[in-house]
Every structure is written in C-alpha cells, then in structure tokens.
Amino acid sequence: MMNKKIELLAPAGDLEKAKTAIRFGADAVYLGGKRFSLRSRASNFEIEDIAKACEFAKIHGANIHVTVNMIPHEEDLEGIEEYLMTLERIGVKAIIVASVAIIEIAKRVAPGLEIHLSTQMSTTNLPAIEFYRLLGADRVVLARECNIEQVKYIAQHAPLSIEAFIHGGMCVNYSGRCTLSNQMTFRDANRGGCAQSCRWKYHLFKDGKELSHPECLFSMSSKDLMAVDYVYDMMASNVASLKIEGRMKTNYYIATVVKTYRMLIDEIAACGTNLSPQRLAYYRQEIAKAENRPCADGFYGGLPTNKTHLYGVNGSGVTHDFVGVVLSYDKEKKLAKIQSRNVFKINDELEVFGPHITDEPFTVTRIIDQDGQDIISSNRPMAEVFVPIDFNVEPLDMIRRR
Ligand code: SF4
Structure with missing residues (x-):
C-alpha cells in the first residue's frame, strides 16, 4: 500500500x-x-x-x-x-x-x-x-x-x-568509509571533519608526465x-x-x-x-x-557509470539566481518590502515562490529605497527596498530570476 x-x-x-x-x-x-x-x-x-x-x-x-x-x-x-x-x-x-x-x-x-x-x-x-x-x-x-x-x-x-x-x-567512496580527508588534512571524516578532499583539483602524473590539462585538473567528485x-x-x-x-x-x-x-x-x-x-x-x-x-540518480538505477561522475569540474547547473526575501507586504498599496540578496533592476523578470505560492512571475516596474527615492537597481546586499507586486505575497517568500 x-x-x-x-x-x-x-x-x-x-x-x-x-x-x-x-x-x-x-x-x-x-x-x-x-x-x-x-x-x-x-x-x-x-x-x-x-x-x-x-x-x-x-x-x-x-x-x-x-x-x-x-x-x-x-x-x-x-x-x-x-x-x-x-x-x-x-x-x-x-x-x-x-x-x-x-x-x-x-x-x-x-x-x-x-x-x-x-x-x-x-x-x-x-x-x-x-x-x-x-x-x-x-x-x-x-x-x-x-x-x-x-x-x-x-x-x-x-x-x-x-x-x-x-x-x-x-x-565517491563508500559513504563515509573514507580516509582521504584524514590523509590530506588530518581532519577525520568520521569525526565530523571531512574536508571533501575528493573534490579538490589534482594534477595527474604518469611516469613523470602530466596527464591532466592545466586548465581542467582532475577531481573525483560524484554528481x-x-x-x-x-x-x-x-x-x-x-x-x-x-x-x-x-x-x-x-x-x-x-x-x-x-x-x-x-x-x-x-x-x-x-x-x-x-x-x-x-x-x-x-x-x-x-x-x-x-x-x-x-x-x-546515484545508485538507484544500478551501478554508477562515468556519466555520474565529475572528473574535471565541479560544475554549475543552476538556472535561477536568488534575488531577495519578502519582509512584508502592504495589500492596499500592493507594495512588497524586500531584502536584497543579489542585484536586480527595473524591467527584470522575477518570480516569487513560497509555502503558499509557486513560481508567480512579475516584472520590476519600480524600486523605492528606504528614503522613498526611486532607484534603477538594488545593488547593495541586504538593502531593504520597496517593489510593487500586484498579487499577495507573504513574509519570507523568496524571489528569484531566471
Ligand atoms: S573526502 Fe569525499 S569521498 Fe571521502 S568522506 Fe569526504 S566527501 Fe566522502
């Protein structure tokens, strides 16, 4: 069942x-x-x-x-x-x-x-x-x-x-049964100290000749x-x-x-x-x-192959930037107070997600600073600004940009 x-x-x-x-x-x-x-x-x-x-x-x-x-x-x-x-x-x-x-x-x-x-x-x-x-x-x-x-x-x-x-x-080793970190850094992986040494970049040599490319060094990281x-x-x-x-x-x-x-x-x-x-x-x-x-999919689909490993890079597949957090929302004025976490500017296409809202898009039409002045971008981390949003949002909802 x-x-x-x-x-x-x-x-x-x-x-x-x-x-x-x-x-x-x-x-x-x-x-x-x-x-x-x-x-x-x-x-x-x-x-x-x-x-x-x-x-x-x-x-x-x-x-x-x-x-x-x-x-x-x-x-x-x-x-x-x-x-x-x-x-x-x-x-x-x-x-x-x-x-x-x-x-x-x-x-x-x-x-x-x-x-x-x-x-x-x-x-x-x-x-x-x-x-x-x-x-x-x-x-x-x-x-x-x-x-x-x-x-x-x-x-x-x-x-x-x-x-x-x-x-x-x-x-890359059997979960936790690994002493790479212990060997490399004297930090014991099984006592809370793993330095993730497998993900470091390594120069690979064979018979004194470097196999790795200097611009793409070898690492042992699993996806x-x-x-x-x-x-x-x-x-x-x-x-x-x-x-x-x-x-x-x-x-x-x-x-x-x-x-x-x-x-x-x-x-x-x-x-x-x-x-x-x-x-x-x-x-x-x-x-x-x-x-x-x-x-x-790790081991769920069977033994991992070379496709489940990252040999040369740690990779970056993120498609959206975290832009800010909603601090409050004035329903009458349809104005959200936002704490900036990344730069955003007028005309940016953003979306809100939260416990009660899923991927609701909006366009930034105004940004108003703490002094009530219109600004064209919010570029100071943790700055608190006001932005019109014409649907209800809640404190601690998050805002991101594709
Ligand atoms: S060094 Fe890598 S493989 Fe070893 S325990 Fe840490 S994360 Fe796992």
Whole structure:
C-alpha cells in the first residue's frame, strides 16, 4: 500500500534554515550540534538553538532529529550522557547514530529518543536491520549504495521503518568509509571533519608526465543525487522517510529543494500513481533553479557509470539566481518590502515562490529605497527596498530570476 504520509526530512545548518525547511514543507528536520556529529564544522546549533528548533517544529507539527553520528574514540564520549538527556528533555524526536556505544548509552539514559541508524552504518540488507532492531533501533537509513529494487524489497520486508536519500551529495567512496580527508588534512571524516578532499583539483602524473590539462585538473567528485524519478517507487513500497542531504547548503537551496519534493510527494499521493514524464521533468527543472551541481540518480538505477561522475569540474547547473526575501507586504498599496540578496533592476523578470505560492512571475516596474527615492537597481546586499507586486505575497517568500 502506498505511504501517502511519507516523511520529508530536510537538513538544516542553522536555526534559520530549520525554520525555512519546515515553512516550505518538511515534516522533519535533521541538524547537528557542535559535538558528537559528523559535519560538526557545518553546524551552528548550540543546545539553545536546538531547543528553539524543537519549539518551532512543534508549533508546525514537525519533528527535529539530531545527528549524533560520529565514530567516537574513547575521549570523544565525555559528556555524551548529559547531551543525550538534554536532547530528550528539550523535545528532540530522534537521534541519528553510527556507533553501538552511543546506542547503548542513549537506551540507558534517554530512552524517549528514537534511535535512527545513520547511513554511515552502510546498511544494505535485512539481517543487518534485524540485528539493529535487537539493539533497540527504531529506523534505519539505508546506504546510498542500494539500487531502487533493493530499497523497495528492504522497505517492504524490514522489521523497522526505512529512510532513504532522495537528494544531495554523494561520496565517491563508500559513504563515509573514507580516509582521504584524514590523509590530506588530518581532519577525520568520521569525526565530523571531512574536508571533501575528493573534490579538490589534482594534477595527474604518469611516469613523470602530466596527464591532466592545466586548465581542467582532475577531481573525483560524484554528481549529486536527484531521485525525482524514484519517489513514487519509494512511496509505493512503504519507505517511511525521504531524506535530503545538505546541512551546509543555503537557505534558498533548502527552500527550493524542500518545496519541490513537497509538491512532488503531494501530487503522487493525490494521484495514487506515478506521474507523467512531463510532470517529472517539471520537478527536475524546479530543483535546477537552486541546484548548483549537476545531478544523477546515484545508485538507484544500478551501478554508477562515468556519466555520474565529475572528473574535471565541479560544475554549475543552476538556472535561477536568488534575488531577495519578502519582509512584508502592504495589500492596499500592493507594495512588497524586500531584502536584497543579489542585484536586480527595473524591467527584470522575477518570480516569487513560497509555502503558499509557486513560481508567480512579475516584472520590476519600480524600486523605492528606504528614503522613498526611486532607484534603477538594488545593488547593495541586504538593502531593504520597496517593489510593487500586484498579487499577495507573504513574509519570507523568496524571489528569484531566471
Ligand atoms: S573526502 Fe569525499 S569521498 Fe571521502 S568522506 Fe569526504 S566527501 Fe566522502
């Protein structure tokens, strides 16, 4: 039976992004504290911020998951009990873990927290899931290295709920089981320090002769995952949660990707069938408005080929610029107050998107500065200006330009 209530799980690197993800349609947000988390360098979450995220999520009927997914060495465990008890007390729903030590501690000191097995555990089969169930796990995040038939089979037969990635970065190595960063920078990928050394540019030599072109050096980056074409399969096979990767991504990226998958899930749930190729293409185009890396279907379509890798470039496929955020809207004057994030000018063709508005276009006919003076362009980042828009917009709606 189709899981029409499938969870859309979004990343957040700070409190503003957590709120954005929830406003734009995420059912749950995962974030990391400053300790005990991979990507700890990307996190701005002190306990107070996690508590605020929990309060905001509760008001909007969403949940907060916290990554506690480092592979801890002995000294890393100091303070973990207090940390887990605090997470439970402030209303965190689940922790995402990659260590049996942390599972054992959480079950003992914070039994109200759900235990979600991180993708770092590289789970690709049912016996492993059964073992984690016996340890007390509530959910398993499948390895990105499963193909879609394996995801479907596991989700239909697993004794625990299953979470699968639908969007975001991939590792060229088996997710997280990589010491490239450790070797290159002494930053431990499994203790939150990955420097993404695979994406650096390398000079390739053979027998003392350089193989790489000086203007197109070699890198080992995978294309990002985009699983628009597989969301129906996952819903139809009872996957519990669809996960977007990217705690280091921008607010605009989070808003765009979350809203797109929200619309896609809701449309599939309403139809009860997969969508036409045209509708799926529409959703891929929506994501391309913020996705600045080329995308592929990862392992879902089978073993990745050379077409899923970026050997020479990191690539840039973004089709739209983020221009600004709506701060307020005067319905009588039909005038929006906008905080600029990128240059825009008179006659620009822009579009608004938000939780309650999708790609509504308008032309910039006037720009009025804070002193009430007409200007021809808004070219100062974070400047607040007034722009006529003849349809209703809401605070925190976003504006972009093709
Ligand atoms: S260096 Fe690259 S492949 Fe290795 S863990 Fe980091 S992102 Fe993954």
